[in-house]
Amino acid sequence: MQANPRMTQSDAGKMLDIQRANMVPLVSRLLELSLLSKEPVDGRSQGLLLTARGKKILKEAQAVVDNHETRLLLSIPERLRPHLMPILQALWDSSKSRSG
Numbered sequence: 407m408q409a410n411p412r413m414t415q416s417d418a419g420k421m422l423d424i425q426r427a428n429m430v431p432l433v434s435r436l437l438e439l440s441l442l443s444k445e446p447v448d449g450r451s452q453g454l455l456l457t458a459r460g461k462k463i464l465k466e467a468q469a470v471v472d473n474h475e476t477r478l479l480l481s482i483p484e485r486l487r488p489h490l491m492p493i494l495q496a497l498w499d500s501s502k503s504r505s506g
Contacts, residue, residue, distance in 0.1 A: 411453065411455050411456075412445060412447050412454070413454055414451050414452065414453060414454070415429060415430075415454060416429075418433075418454060423502070433454065436460070439459075440457055440460075441456065441459055441460035441463060442454050442455065442457060442460055443455050443457050
């Protein structure tokens, strides 16, 4: 939502590969926690926006992820590091083609 403000719930579900049946309760919970809000996009669509609280928690979570990724990368021998992202991307692409 941060990178794509006012993205619809449907578009977010597609981007994250989450089925509608699972996306509805997820978004509902984020709304209950005041992490997201909804705003009209057009006549019938509602866009999702991070609230100030949502932005704060996102920033905190991103710091945890960045720290973890840095530690993980440092555990890989330096000569192998350039190969890591292409391998992870290939795994991701492979899993997407099997699920789609």
